[in-house]
Amino acid sequence: MGRITARRPVTRLTLGEPPNTRVDTLAVEEPLEIRxxxxxxxxxxRTPGHDVELAAGFLVSEAVISRGDQFRTAIHCGGPGAGGEENTYNVLDVALAAGVAPPSTDIARAFYTTSSCGMCGKASIEAVETVSVYDVASDAATVAAERLVTFPDRLRAEQAVFDKTGGLHAAALFDAATGELLVSREDVGRHNAVDKVIGWAVLHDRLPLRGTVLQVSGRASFELVQKATMAGVPMLAAVSAPSSLAVELAQSAGLTLVGFLRGTSMNIYTRADRITQEPAHALAKDDRYVTR
Structure with a gap:
């Protein structure tokens, strides 16, 4: 696996004080080619790490796969300029299960996806409106509000690389009924962090993710709502604002969308019936990862 952080010199300047040169820790951002x-x-x-999960989650988002058994293997191979001899960990070749059709060229991303916007490289705007094979609207899961308000702090407590760099987004998956933290991931791109979480579910054959809450550290964009819907997640919560298109898609899909989840308050934009004010049952004894 490639480096997650890097050390670089920085000049710290405060008005009225002399400059101070020191070494700063940065989040690594490197390209990953998925084949x-x-x-x-x-x-x-992306931020290197959990690359197989990232690829698997990406393929769910693109409607290439929808079950764990459709993803066979993935292997890092030599990167550009390495002559195929040196493993740069920046090229990942995926093998799909027999009978699974490869992505069609009309949804292939022609050049690259930036870490800030997963939609920037879409070949066509029509490809954005991918239809999920899962009926999110029929998911009867609910979550107690007093449990939901604990999720942002619990996600923040798992952000080890953010503590060092201050430069990563994060996403986590919680069991709505018990509050158990199933998995959390960090990445320089918010969409990548979500893909890694969904990819974890693919590799553990847990799709669709019924009865779960996807918690994200930033805002709720259209793409994050789409990714949640494609994985069968019924509830998405964000600490910041949603976009208008995110709300429209959540409404159409029957997904519960929560924004500005901070402290003891929240804004519920769609499907408020899934958020209850009944006292939450005791949290599971171990609310840590089920996998590292």
């Missing part, structure tokens, strides 16, 4: 059976599909800028 399907040797054929390039996309390049995304």
């Amino acid at each position: 399907i059976a040797g054929r390039p599909l996309t390049v995304t800028m």
